[in-house]
Amino acid sequence: MAFDLLLTNARLIDSEALTDIAVQGGRIAAIAPGLPREAGEILDVGGCLVSPGFIETHIHLDKSGIIGRCGCEPARNPHGAMERVSAVKHSFTVEDVNARARATLEKSISHGTTIMRTHCEVDPKVGMRGFQGVKALVDAYAWAIDLEICVMPQDGMLDNPGTEELMIEALKSGATVIGAAPNYDRDRHGQIRRVFELAVEFDVDVDMHLDSGTNPHDMDVILVCELAERHGWQGRCAIGHGTKLASATPERFLEVTHRMAQAGVALTVLPATDLFLMGRDQTENVRRGVVDGVAMLRAGALANLSTNNVQNPFTPFGDAQLIRMANLLANVTQRGDAADLRMVWDMFTAHSARLLRRRDYGLAVGNPADMVVVDAPDPVQALRDIAPVLYGFKRGRRSFTRQRAELHPPA
Numbered sequence: 001m002a003f004d005l006l007l008t009n010a011r012l013i014d015s016e017a018l019t020d021i022a023v024q025g026g027r028i029a030a031i032a033p034g035l036p037r038e039a040g041e042i043l044d045v046g047g048c049l050v051s052p053g054f055i056e057t058h059i060h061l062d063k064s065g066i067i068g069r070c071g072c073e074p075a076r077n078p079h080g081a082m083e084r085v086s087a088v089k090h091s092f093t094v095e096d097v098n099a100r101a102r103a104t105l106e107k108s109i110s111h112g113t114t115i116m117r118t119h120c121e122v123d124p125k126v127g128m129r130g131f132q133g134v135k136a137l138v139d140a141y142a143w144a145i146d147l148e149i150c151v152m153p154q155d156g157m158l159d160n161p162g163t164e165e166l167m168i169e170a171l172k173s174g175a176t177v178i179g180a181a182p183n184y185d186r187d188r189h190g191q192i193r194r195v196f197e198l199a200v201e202f203d204v205d206v207d208m209h210l211d212s213g214t215n216p217h218d219m220d221v222i223l224v225c226e227l228a229e230r231h232g233w234q235g236r237c238a239i240g241h242g243t244k245l246a247s248a249t250p251e252r253f254l255e256v257t258h259r260m261a262q263a264g265v266a267l268t269v270l271p272a273t274d275l276f277l278m279g280r281d282q283t284e285n286v287r288r289g290v291v292d293g294v295a296m297l298r299a300g301a302l303a304n305l306s307t308n309n310v311q312n313p314f315t316p317f318g319d320a321q322l323i324r325m326a327n328l329l330a331n332v333t334q335r336g337d338a339a340d341l342r343m344v345w346d347m348f349t350a351h352s353a354r355l356l357r358r359r360d361y362g363l364a365v366g367n368p369a370d371m372v373v374v375d376a377p378d379p380v381q382a383l384r385d386i387a388p389v390l391y392g393f394k395r396g397r398r399s400f401t402r403q404r405a406e407l408h409p410p411a
């Protein structure tokens with residue numbers, strides 16, 4: 001056999017021509033039309049888009065799928081979601097976390113995600129149980145997805161004694177990224193500085209929950225930019241949410257965006273959670289609070305998008321489908337033109353790869369054959385349709401198949 005796998009009649013991003021993609025030894029061996037029909041598996045994808053696998057850089061597997069045990073929302077309190085999760089953390093066992101995280105991870109895989117960074121919280125209430133429940137999935141699902149863990153103090157760190165010790169324990173036992181949630185400590189900047197010290201000590205990238213709120217002149221990301229430069233962490237820092245930017249004037253938006261670009265700090269937009277939680281202080285004209293990632297990209301910063309929460313008090317919905325999340329972001333930020341949608345596609349593919357510093361990402365000869373077949377001819381149509389992903393491949397091995405719906409008209 002010439003190849004292990006051959007996809008025929010594929011459409012690549014930004015190309016209308018049909019081509020073939022050959023895989024050998026888990027890597028892309030050739031991309032050209034008319035390759036020899038000799039392979040262990042030959043799949044005619046019928047003109048569908050073949051994209052690099054999708055990347056989720058910000059999701060919470062450990063607390064996904066708990067909405068059923070969290071009761072009703074007591075009030076429109078901006079901190080209510082964190083409090084409702086915190087109130088049920090005692091019920092998390094390793095087995096419970098593992099089962100819920102597994103279910104969410106399998107949804108992610110089945111919608112085309114092949115690389116994931118999951119945030120995982122530790123604190124005296126949950127101990128290491130969330131971390132252990134998720135960590136067991138890293139090897140168990142390596143056949144379908146590269147999974148890395150960002151350890152974070154969701155309930156605060158400086159004001160929550162015992163949390164820092166657990167963060168360090170996680171960093172010593174498999175967490176490869178460190179996160180933060182400074183809104184839950186009285187000294188926000190103190191938490192950010194301490195997290196940076198730990199990042200340097202353990203030589204790990206930083207990915208913080210930051211700047212949820214409405215005042216664009218009180219943004220912690222400015223400190224993150226300073227610390228990134230001071231520690232040489234440019235290109236190794238991301239923040240999630242950043243909703244204060246959604247309340248900025250165009251001038252302030254550009255000022256902050258340029259600062260982030262200069263310091264190599266990326267923004268991950270989390271549209272579902274931001275839409276669900278923002279504007280809790282309002283009774284009418286409730287603000288959207290979702291940052292226009294396309295505008296950030298046009299201004300030269302790195303922006304991507306992710307799912308964040310799935311079926312918990314922060315976001316009581318979700319199926320970990322990144323094409324759907326991208327459609328939501330485009331819709332709410334009023335980005336409907338083809339050029340804009342093409343940029344949104346990069347926000348869960350190429351730009352997410354940049355954020356994770358994956359240099360071997362993309363459909364090119366020699367790269368790992370992480371690919372998905374999308375039921376649309378191109379990224380723009382896929383986002384307009386919320387097109388399903390029909391097949392996924394991890395290092396050249398098929399990881400899932402999704403059947404097209406079939407109509408049954410009367411004979």
Ligand SMILES: [Zn+2]
Pocket residue numbers: 058059060119209240308309
């Ligand atoms: Zn998050």
